[in-house]
Amino acid sequence: MSDETPKKTNDGQRFDRLPETADDREVEGRATREEVVEWWDRRFGVPPETFEGYSFWEKGKGKIWILRGEVTSPIRVEALGLTFLRTRQEHWKPTTNAVQRFGREASRNVLELTREQARQFVRGETQAIEWDGDWGYLVVAHELAGDLAPLGVGLYVHDELRSPVPKGRQREL
Amino acid sequence: METLERYEPLVAEFDAFREACRRPLPSVVRVNTVKATPDRAKRALDEEGVGWTDREWSDTVLELDTDSPGSTWASFHGWINGQEEVSAIPAEVLAPEPGERVWDACAAPGSKTTQLAALMDDEGLVVANDNNLGRLSALRFNTERLGITNTVVTNQDARNFSLKPFDFREFDRTLVDVPCSCEGTVRKNPTTLDDWSLDHIRSVAGVQKGILRRAIQATKPGGTVVYSTCTFAPEENEAVLDHALSEEDCRLVEFDFPLDSRPGVTEWDGEEYDESVRKAKRFYPHHNDTGGFFCAKLEVGE
Structure with missing residues (x-):
């Protein structure tokens, strides 16, 4: 299908900001900010407002990072904030360090x-x-x-x- | 230890200095306020039977009565981080505010980076750079364990650091805690002077000058740059400041610090430095029972 725009794919060498919602998604399989925040709420009862002022990024397939504030997307740097969550698998898995930092808000x-x-x-x-x-x-x-x-x-x-x-x-x- | 004899002309009470350099260092940690209050960290230490002593000049710096602060619950939770007392000086002098953009030019292994982030309440942006990829992994481990989220890690040569990855052109403040001959860490690592040579000092001083100049260029007019080393050698301290003063638009500024110190020196080994380098502070081991340290505060020209 030569007339079809090629699908955007994940680039493992850089950080891309997560799309806000599924409607904004351009890269297949990429989690959205909404899904990430909802997941922490549904799974652990961490209130969504906990993450106000933070941005979420994917580098490497499914590895989500959390940054206080914003930078331009995409960005090629070594690290951006804290490793946060592993997506693109059946059961999403938060990191040890993310749970130490944000698990204080958990009620479930x-x-x-x-x-x-x-x-x-x-x-x-x-x-x-x-x-x-x-x-x-x-x-x-x-x-x-x-x-x-x-x-x-x-x-x-x-x-x-x-x-x-x-x-x-x-x-x- | 003979190496340090060259500083006899600079240090009054030289015998006390030499004696202090032979004693091991106290075990000191900084409370990571991103994850715990000083009170809670102290209570966790109490529950484990680890004794602590406050430092008068800081709410967050504690001396512990254990040699392995890493083997405590408080450390596992990232509530405390091993950091020598004088190593906590430059971030306090830089005094970043929440929301600012701060560059930590030689950041690994990250004790000062994480301190900057904590002083900023983990808000704003700390760009933690180091040219050594191996040491960056130690930095990453520490920012993760301490739960820091406002830090971006880059791997560049600080001498020609590029802001290209970012959508801003200058920093509000910059910390220049350069690689150095580390003479002041002799109490922690007695073999540190084994490889000492004047050639090494001369070569590392060239690197230090390049990094400090780039830091001044990358900081906004009126912004603050703090230059620090853990060495006594004027070649790596006042001489580097003197060079920056003559090559870049900046000036040294006075600052108060509640630990005993001596002013920067204006003469060394036949060289004379700008009078204003006296505004820098030399911290000697025998004055506060710490490692040796040097710290200067600069303001970038408007």
């Missing part, structure tokens, strides 16, 4: 661990834990210094909690 799918369970979690270990809620990605937290503090994202399946804490972030505490 929050799993609270004891101190000993938290130690296992930050060592990167899978553990058997009872949880009546949804399977899938959870905000995993523990009580620290007077309030719940998110440790990161956990994956709950088959009555066990898996720890996706990246190697470099794991600690023996």
Whole structure:
């Protein structure tokens, strides 16, 4: 079909701002800002207004980054704000660091661990834990210094909690 | 350690200076206010039985009674970050405001970048640049762990840094914390002086001059540039300022800092520098029980 405009594709070497809504989407499969914000609300109850003043960017297929404020799009730089969310897969997955930063606002799918369970979690270990809620990605937290503090994202399946804490972030505490 | 003998003409109480350089450094961290208040970070340390002592001059700088601040819950959560006390000086002197555009010209491994972001309440833009891709990964790790969202990371030679990726032409403020001979870090790393040579100092001073000049050019008229090193060598400090004063439209400005310091020197090794370099501050290890540091504040010409 030579008369058809070629479809725009994702360029893994640069950051592109997410389209606002599906109507604005030019690159196939790219998440929209609306979908990203709704996902955090639906999955974790993080209020959409939490993300006012932030922009969202894709670099690499499905890797979403969050930036306070704006820059021009597209932009070729090494990093833009914080890695935030992995899309373009059946179950979207937030990053450990995004959950530590924005999981404070979560009111749904929050799993609270004891101190000993938290130690296992930050060592990167899978553990058997009872949880009546949804399977899938959870905000995993523990009580620290007077309030719940998110440790990161956990994956709950088959009555066990898996720890996706990246190697470099794991600690023996 | 003999290397430091060359500074005897500059340092009164030279024996105290030499003794201090032999002692290990206290373990100091900065509270990352993007993720926690100082009170909450202290409470987390209390719960773990890690002792802390406030620093009079700052709400966010704490001395800990552990050698491994990284092995604490407060660190895992990104509430604290290991940062030597004097290393916290230049970002405070630059004093960026929320919403401004700030360039951190030699940013890795990012303790000052993340401090700038925190001083800005994580609003506005910090452009964190470093020419060393390997060190950039350490910077990235730190901005991520501390939950910083207002920082863009670039990989350029700061001497001819290009603003092309951006839709603005100048920064409000720039931090020039240059690579240096690191003499002042001898308390942390006693082998740091093993590779010392005057040739290295001369060559790194050339790089420092190039970076400072580009920083002045890339900062708006009336904007602030802070120049800092962790070395005592006037060749890398006052001489670099003297060069920038003669080549670029800028001036040194006075600043207060609540740690004991000495003014910049105007004479060294047969060279004379512009009188205004006295406005820079030299921080010696024996004065505040810290590493050695040098910091100057410049204003770009209108």
